[in-house]
Every structure is written in C-alpha cells, then in structure tokens.
Amino acid sequence: MxxxxxxxxxxxxxxxxRWVYENVKGGDQLSMCMQCxxxxxxxxxxxxxxxxxxxxxxxxxAGMKDTVLRSNTLWNCTSCYRCTVRCPRGIxxxxxxxxLAAKAVSLGYADEVVTSRFARSFWWSVTHFGRTDERLVTAxxxxxxxxxxxxxxGLGNLKIALDLILKxxxxxxxxxxxxxxxxxxxxxxxxxxxxxxxxxxxDKS
Amino acid sequence: xxxxxxxxxxxQGPASQTILVVGGGIAxxxxxxxxxxxxxxxxxxxxxxxxxxxxxxxxxxxxxxxxPSCGLEINYQRIRNNPSIKVITMARVESLNGQVGxxxxxxxxxxxxxxxxxxxxxxxxxxxxxxxxxxxxxxMDSVSAAYxxxxxxxxxxxxxxxxxxxxxxxxxxxxxxGYGAVDLExxxxxxxxxxxxxxxxxxxKPYDATRITPYSYDASPxxxxxxxxxxxxxxxxxTGGKILRPSNGKPAKRVALIQCAGSRDxxxxxYCSRICCLASMKHAVYVREQYPDxxxxxxYIDIRAHDKLEAFYQRVSxxxxxxxxxxxxxxxxxxxDGTPVICGEDTLSREIYARPYDLVVLAxxxxxxxxxxxxxxxxxNRDDYGFIVPLPGDEPGxxxxxxxxxxxxxxxxxxxxxxxxxxxxxxxRTVSPGASTG
Numbered sequence: 329m330x331x332x333x334x335x336x337x338x339x340x341x342x343x344x345x346r347w348v349y350e351n352v353k354g355g356d357q358l359s360m361c362m363q364c365x366x367x368x369x370x371x372x373x374x375x376x377x378x379x380x381x382x383x384x385x386x387x388x389x390a391g392m393k394d395t396v397l398r399s400n401t402l403w404n405c406t407s408c409y410r411c412t413v414r415c416p417r418g419i420x421x422x423x424x425x426x427x428l429a430a431k432a433v434s435l436g437y438a439d440e441v442v443t444s445r446f447a448r449s450f451w452w453s454v455t456h457f458g459r460t461d462e463r464l465v466t467a468x469x470x471x472x473x474x475x476x477x478x479x480x481x482g483l484g485n486l487k488i489a490l491d492l493i494l495k496x497x498x499x500x501x502x503x504x505x506x507x508x509x510x511x512x513x514x515x516x517x518x519x520x521x522x523x524x525x526x527x528x529x530x531d532k533s
Numbered sequence: 534x535x536x537x538x539x540x541x542x543x544x545q546g547p548a549s550q551t552i553l554v555v556g557g558g559i560a561x562x563x564x565x566x567x568x569x570x571x572x573x574x575x576x577x578x579x580x581x582x583x584x585x586x587x588x589x590x591x592x593x594x595x596x597x598x599x600x601p602s603c604g605l606e607i608n609y610q611r612i613r614n615n616p617s618i619k620v621i622t623m624a625r626v627e628s629l630n631g632q633v634g635x636x637x638x639x640x641x642x643x644x645x646x647x648x649x650x651x652x653x654x655x656x657x658x659x660x661x662x663x664x665x666x667x668x669x670x671x672x673m674d675s676v677s678a679a680y681x682x683x684x685x686x687x688x689x690x691x692x693x694x695x696x697x698x699x700x701x702x703x704x705x706x707x708x709x710x711g712y713g714a715v716d717l718e719x720x721x722x723x724x725x726x727x728x729x730x731x732x733x734x735x736x737x738k739p740y741d742a743t744r745i746t747p748y749s750y751d752a753s754p755x756x757x758x759x760x761x762x763x764x765x766x767x768x769x770x771x772t773g774g775k776i777l778r779p780s781n782g783k784p785a786k787r788v789a790l791i792q793c794a795g796s797r798d799x800x801x802x803x804y805c806s807r808i809c810c811l812a813s814m815k816h817a818v819y820v821r822e823q824y825p826d827x828x829x830x831x832x833y834i835d836i837r838a839h840d841k842l843e844a845f846y847q848r849v850s851x852x853x854x855x856x857x858x859x860x861x862x863x864x865x866x867x868x869x870d871g872t873p874v875i876c877g878e879d880t881l882s883r884e885i886y887a888r889p890y891d892l893v894v895l896a897x898x899x900x901x902x903x904x905x906x907x908x909x910x911x912x913x914n915r916d917d918y919g920f921i922v923p924l925p926g927d928e929p930g931x932x933x934x935x936x937x938x939x940x941x942x943x944x945x946x947x948x949x950x951x952x953x954x955x956x957x958x959x960x961x962r963t964v965s966p967g968a969s970t971g
Contacts, residue, residue: 365877371863
C-alpha cells in the first residue's frame with residue numbers, strides 16, 4: 329500500500345524515506361546504502377552538484393523532502409551510470425536520482441532548479457524534431473529567463489558561436505529532423521499512454 | 534562395558550589414527566604440532582617448497598609489531614623435536630575418499646631437484662647465471678634459478694626452478710654442489726596415504742587487484758597491494774626494507790592506503806576480510822618509522838578494529854601525520870608522469886578530492902585458496918564464498934583451520950587451528966567399529 333506524500337510543512341519528514349522507498353524506482357534499495365561515497369566520488373560532474381548521490385540518499389533517510397526535491401543533483405546527472413556500476417552494495421543510484429527528478433517535475437519542484445529548464449528545452453527539441461538542435465535548445469533555455477536575460481546570455485556566447493561556425497561545428501540551416509515525424513509522435517503518444525496507465529496502476533494499488 | 538568388549542572395540546577402531554593436515558601456513562603448522570604433541574601421528578602437506586605460508590612473508594604482526602619469524606621459529610622447533618610429524622613439501626591432495634577413521638588420500642608432489650643432503654651452503658645459487666622471478670617477493674625482484682625460498686625457510690633446503698631443467702645452467706648447478714644434493718632426474722610422484730582425519734588449512738590468497746578496474750592496479754607500478762607492501766618493508770624484501778617507489782626508487786613519503794579494495798563490495802568479495810584495517814594501520818606505522826616527514830592517508834568506509842585491537846587504532850590515529858579519510862575512493866587516475874591520483878568524495882566534509890601520491894597501497898580482500906586450488910576434492914560444506922564451514926551432522930572427520938574457514942587474523946587462526954586439532958582427535962576417538970568398517 330502506498331503511503332501518502334508527507335506534509336511539506338516540516339523540514340524533516342521521517343515519512344519521506346518510506347515514500348521514496350515505495351514510489352521511486354530503485355528506492356527500495358535505499359536501506360542498502362553504507363555511505364561510503366563511491367558514487368559521489370566517481371561522478372564525473374560531482375563538483376557541479378550541490379549534494380551528490382551519497383548525500384542525497386542520506387537526506388532522503390533524514391526526511392529532508394524539500395531539499396532533496398529541489399536539489400540540482402537530480403538534474404545535473406548525465407546518466408553515465410558510473411555510480412550504479414561501482415556501488416559496492418548494488419544500489420541502482422542512477423535510477424533513484426532520475427526517479428526523483430521525475431517526481432520533482434510532477435510535484436512542481438523542478439522549475440526552481442535552473443538545470444531542469446535546460447532539460448525541458450532539450451525535451452522540446454527532441455519531441456519536435458526527433459533530434460537535439462544545439463542552437464534552439466540553447467536559445468530556448470536562455471530565453472526561459474526572460475527576453476532581456478535571454479539576449480544578454482546569447483550575446484555572451486557570441487564568440488563561441490562564431491568560432492563553432494568557422495570550424496564547421498555548427499550548421500546554419502533549418503534544424504535537422506527525423507524523416508518520420510508522424511512516427512515519432514505516435515511513439516511519444518504511446519509512451520505517454522503507458523506512463524499514464526502505470527501511474528493509474530500504482531495509485532490503485 | 535566389560536573388559537573383553539572394550540578390547541574388541543579397540544581392536545576394531547579406526548583403520549588409521551593418523552591426522553592429515555593440508556596446508557603448512559600458521560594454521561596448518563599449529564594444528565599439526567598441537568595434534569602431534571598429544572601423541573597422534575601427523576602428516577603435514579605443503580604445496581610450496583617451505584612452510585610458513587602467508588605469515589612467513591609478513592614483515593611484522595599487528596598490534597605488537599613483533600616479527601613473525603620469531604613465532605614461526607618456535608613452531609619449527611616443535612616440528613623438529615617431534616618424530617610423530619612428517620612434513621611433505623611441494624605436495625597437493627589429488628583425491629580423497631572414505632570416511633572418518635579411514636580416508637584414502639592420493640598425494641602428488643612436484644620435484645624440488647634437491648634432496649635431503651642439501652646443507653643450504655648456497656654454492657648452487659652462485660653457479661647459476663639464470664634469474665627467475667622471486668615468488669617470495671611477489672615477483673618484485675628476481676633470484677637465482679637455484680634458490681632458498683627465504684632466509685627462514687623450513688626445511689632449509691634449496692629449490693631449483695623447473696624453468697632451467699634441461700638447460701646447461703642445470704648442469705652447472707649440479708656440478709657446483711659438493712654434497713651430491715642436486716638430483717636433476719627427480720620427477721613428479723604420486724602416492725597414497727591412509728589417514729583417520731583431515732584438517733584443511735588451505736589458507737587464502739589476495740583478491741585479484743586487476744579486477745578492480747577503477748583502481749588502475751596494473752597501470753602503475755606505484756599502485757601496489759598490501760602483501761607487496763609487507764615485502765617492501767621487510768629487510769629481506771626487494772628493497773632491503775626501504776619503502777621506495779617502485780617506479781623510480783625514490784622514498785615513498787606521501788602514501789595512501791585504500792581499505793576494502795575488493796572487500797565489502799557486491800562487485801567483488803561481498804564480505805569483510807577482517808584483517809585489512811589493522812594491516813593498513815600497521816603499514817602507516819612502517820612508513821612513519823622510516824620517514825619522519827611522511828604524510829599518510831587511510832581511506833576507509835569504517836574502521837573495524839575489534840576488541841583489544843581498538844588500542845592500536847587509538848595509537849595510530851593519535852599520530853598527526855596519519856590522516857583517516859572516511860571515503861571509498863571512486864577511482865585512481867594517473868598524471869602524465871605516472872603519479873597516481875586518488876579521486877573521490879570525503880563523506881564527512883563532502884569535498885570532492887583528487888590527490889596525488891608517491892605510493893598507493895590497496896588493502897585487498899582475502900579469498901579462500903580452496904575455492905580455486907582443490908575444487909575437485911571433497912572438503913566439506915562451503916559457504917557462498919568458498920570458505921569451508923561444516924554443517925551440523927556433516928562428515929566429522931574433516932575440519933577447517935585458519936582462513937580456509939573464513940577471514941581471520943593470525944592469533945585467531947592459531948585458535949581456530951587448535952580447535953581443529955581437537956575436533957580431529959575427537960572424530961578419530963569416537964569412531965565406532967561399525968562406522969569404521971562401512
């Protein structure tokens with residue numbers, strides 16, 4: 329039986345670990361963690377994370393729901409799976425981090441994290457073209473901060489953009505697209521359908 | 534029970550009261566002398582050319598930092614003075630059949646090419662021009678093809694490396710011997726033993742460090758394992774006891790000791806190997822004794838210094854130049870000049886670190902030798918990791934001594950070996966006439 333999401337008015341909510349255990353894929357392995365730090369120490373972008381996976385797990389256990397769901401660790405993960413491969417206790421660390429990111433979106437925590445906006449821009453490009461167009465992803469991300477901020481950030485990267493164009497690393501035409509965009513939409517619709525069905529199933533149980 | 538019945542039972546007792554001990558490390562030696570000193574005949578088999586096992590290759594023991602050669606020498610005396618112990622070196626068990634009181638054991642020996650006339654004078658070693666990798670120093674240096682396994686070897690008898698047999702060098706070795714001790718014609722032998730009980734003291738080997746790929750063991754000579762560290766610090770080791778960087782021979786003053794390398798890890802050995810925390814703290818002391826300005830970092834998950842060993846931990850952690858870092862490192866990278874750099878997260882400060890070292894020592898886990906060496910021989914119930922752990926009601930004639938039954942330090946191995954000797958004696962004495970005849 330699923331436990332209700334704990335009340336967010338408390339800074340430390342001891343029901344949070346139970347909730348993660350039951351609602352996040354891989355969360356049932358949380359109790360295996362021995363806080364050795366192999367995950368955070370192996371992370372290629374560990375220095376760019378506010379907490380890193382080991383501390384994230386410790387905070388889940390401590391019931392720090394808001395801090396966990398607002399953490400940039402959920403969004404900076406590149407899914408390289410080093411933490412999962414090296415974890416001496418076999419914990420699916422990447423799954424837990426990504427599962428928490430999905431929960432952070434559905435519970436409305438994600439927009440507070442800058443990196444999650446980048447994830448949204450990326451998703452927009454993939455769902456529209458079946459490809460990532462670096463120019464549009466970057467532009468969409470920058471303008472998510474507002475028009476003035478978007479222009480400012482864009483101009484700040486002008487030199488890099490020109491260099492990339494001169495070296496032939498950035499094309500100037502229309503965005504690349506997959507040939508069967510209709511097929512892509514069908515795949516996405518089916519995926520959404522499966523996800524909704526699974527969600528319903530979880531709620532019923 | 535009447536006297537006549539008693540006699541009948543004694544007459545029909547076990548077919549053999551001899552106790553076979555397999556493995557001549559500290560546990561096997563202890564089990565052998567303990568059983569023999571109660572009057573039982575004991576056969577002690579050792580696969581290498583000399584007794585002593587892993588203990589003989591240790592520089593010093595924790596926590597008292599005394600020398601293992603001292604305790605071994607006392608045990609060798611007990612063997613020498615006891616005619617009921619027969620030591621057979623370079624021998625392995627090929628097969629084993631039967632039950633308590635009546636085992637048939639087939640033993641195979643490798644040729645040593647040197648017989649009992651050897652006086653350990655060393656003339657053969659001088660005569661040989663061929664060098665072979667020195668197994669005692671884990672291949673960190675080489676020895677003459679005719680060599681004494683190590684200076685405290687028991688028996689004190691040279692060995693000739695099989696690589697040179699058939700070459701002119703072998704002739705030179707034979708001709709150099711003034712005692713007629715070199716026998717180049719010696720071959721493998723297979724013979725049968727009849728024994729009443731078997732003690733497995735087959736010991737352990739370090740986990741294969743190359744399998745822990747993130748720790749780059751085979752990519753840098755300055756990343757060594759804890760057994761190599763023992764030899765590096767020993768006066769009869771490859772550096773004469775100086776702790777030097779294997780890459781360039783310079784003093785190793787900035788040293789990292791990584792705990793749980795291959796232990797407590799579901800990707801490798803899931804269990805705790807029990808000795809490594811204390812062994813690494815001992816290694817820190819080795820370095821500190823040689824270099825007053827050394828700085829040592831011990832990377833650990835948690836320090837497991839149980840019972841009285843806690844005092845050693847207190848002593849070592851009081852040294853300001855020995856730093857304990859609560860962190861299981863993620864990986865070891867190499868700088869352009871080959872310097873190892875340990876990368877990970879300090880779990881107390883959450884610092885993501887990348888620190889260069891002169892020398893990195895991996896505290897490798899203990900793996901039971903029995904797992905790979907004698908898989909075809911029935912040795913009793915094994916646990917999930919290959920250690921011999923008899924179940925209640927199992928064949929009583931076989932028992933495990935020392936690390937063959939699970940990770941133990943030396944003193945606990947000795948206790949376990951004494952217990953195994955008692956179990957073997959009990960097994961033989963409780964054989965009823967019915968059981969012994971089938």
